[in-house]
Amino acid sequence: MNISKRFEDAIRKLYEAFHNNTINPECCKQCAVGNILDNTDSWKHLSDDHGSLELNYVGKVHQAFGRKFGGYTPLEILKIEAVFLEACGYELPFHHKNKRPDNPRDKELLFNGLSAVIEYLCKLEGIQNIMDYSKLFDYENNQAKYSLELVS
Template identity: 50%
Template sequence: MKLPKRTENALDKLYTAFHKGDLIPDCHAHCAVGNICDNTTAWQHLTEHHGSGKLSYVGIVHQRLGRKFFGFSPVELLQIEQEFLSGCGHSLPLYYLSRNDQLNQDDLFAGLTKVVAYLCQLENISNVMDCSLLFDYKPETSQAEEILQEA
């Protein structure tokens, strides 16, 4: 499947960060959006709190001007970060008291799974991590559908 360039770039950066151990949820430069933005922290000024979906004044201005950062609007970047942090098990927005210092690779992978699902939703394409297509499998129970939709 051919992915849009912004999604392909984002997935490449996240894949590399995950395997190099450079994916750190509570660090603005090494979280999901930090990695997408080439480990810069300028994106943090789009919101007042890490993990918040609410734009700051600066974020509102950039959003209204139609600015894109690495192909994503400010609202999209904040949503990517929310998906990642919540997938890792953090409560949002992220405060020093809500940090989970016991994160492991499984937690990070769960966060990345939510990010990939959101990126595919943004592009209006099927989830590239959904392996049910490979096995020609359709869930029969509503519980299985809920699990797939959460991923």
């Protein structure tokens, strides 16, 4: 499978953030996009609300000029963050009055959020979801249809 540098970098950064406990859905520098963009928060100026899918004037200008952040367009950046927040149990846009999880730093909750992000990143790359292990249990004539290939 041929993967892009942006995808490889994003997966590596999210993996490290998850295992180093440096992912936080409520912090623009430590959320999914914040981690993908090297713990910067400049991306938050692309929309008026955290978790919004609507570009503001600044975001529209960057989008129109073809600007990319970590290899992703402004619209893709907003979608990545929205996918992450929704999968973590947030009502969007992120606001103190909207629904949020009781423990936003819960590992299972963060895993679910990152799994959804990875699924979306795979769609952007046009590749099969790397988190989908369901094929491992496909069978035909009482034999596995696919072999298990582990990377060590």
